[in-house]
Amino acid sequence: MRRLRPPWRTKAVGMNRQPINLGEKLSTFDALWTPTIAAAFNGHDVMVVKAKGEFNWHAHPDTDDLFHVLSGRLTIQLRDGDVTLGPGEMYVVPKGVEHCPRADEETHLLIIEPAGTPNTGDPETAAIKTQI
Secondary structure, eight states: OOOOOOGGGSOOTTOOOSOOOHHHHHTTOOOTTOOEEEEEETTEEEEEEEEEEEOOOBOOSSSOEEEEEEESOEEEEETTEEEEEOTTOEEEEOTTOOEEEEEEEEEEEEEEEETTOOTTSOTTTOOOOEEO
């Protein structure tokens, strides 16, 4: 009788066995507030972003918005108060909640959201996402 290997031991076709270095990914671009796709999983984009200054007030009607600070400081302005994040901290803005990210110094972020989600909440004004 042939013994089957457990699914976690099956070699995935085309699987990349190299870790993703977010610092290296961030070093490949200079544009601010431009989500850059570093990886994808389960229909989500894993993006790195360089932020400085204020973004714009917006909401995402169909999805939450996850911000994880890699370096620097980020203030997520909300209509009822601000949330300030430092390195290693993250915050999830619930779907439909209007917010405005602001970075007083250059800040590097990791953002995860469903693929195709416009960063402004509006496809007409959203930045075009590139993959690195």
